[in-house]
Amino acid sequence: MKVLAAVKVAQALNSPASRRAVLAAGFVGIVGVLGTGTMLTHAVAAALPVLPAPGAPAGGGGAGTGVVSPSEKEAAQQLAAAMAAGRLVFLNGAGDAYGQQILGMADGTGTCHIQLPALQLIQIALNMFDSVGISDLNRACTGDLPGSSGYSAHWVGRAIDFYSFNGVALTGADTFSVQYVNAVAGILPAGSQIGQINARIANGTYFDIPGVSQIDDAHNHLHVDVGRSVTDGLRL
Secondary structure, eight states: HHHHHHHHHHHHHHHHHHHHHHHHHHHHHHHHHOSSSSHHHHHHHHOOOOOOOOOOOOOSSSHHHHHHHHSHHHHHHHHHHHHHTTEETTTOOOOOOHHHHHHHHHHTOOOOOOHHHHHHHHHHHHHHSOOOEEEEEEEGGTOOTTTTTTGGGGGGGGGEEEEETTTTTTOOSSSSHHHHHHHHHTOOTTTTTEEOOHHHHHTOOOOTTTTTOOOOOOOSSSSOOOOOSSOOOOOO
């Protein structure tokens, strides 16, 4: 199996960065080997422990020993650590309002809520890439009303706009965007949405994802959400 092979190769490498790269490749490869749904998620849980990323707190649970954290508090704390390490960045720099949403959840001082599956989707991106750039999270807390305004999953803390992976600007149809879409396709709950379908159709990287709507969106980011009107988490 590609999954087990990826784990064995990763265990033999001395470089944490190399290990993460091999494991990320194995994670993406599961979709091709097992498809989506139950078989995929069981394989992820059983065979893909993700090694600690620079800036992630040591200790049990979460991105250090599994794909994602089990609680919002822990997930936010690990994302805050990734921010401190320079791996998780925001469009408007250190004072970015969306970055402050993460920090507020991490230390308990914030009043803005980002729901667990959205935090977990950011963790998965950090497991796959050395750096992750975010331009939008919970818009209800910022009063930002572009596009679908208050009807967006951004309005309830269940959406993320990624603008870069590994420092490379995203279009929603570039190599890194497609790698990420492949990785999360089998674990998104029904009612989720992925943006930039128009870009993926144009360059031939589109593929159908059962239960997930793919929507038109600007080609300067990758939009991923877990649905505005549902409360389901990721299918882990």
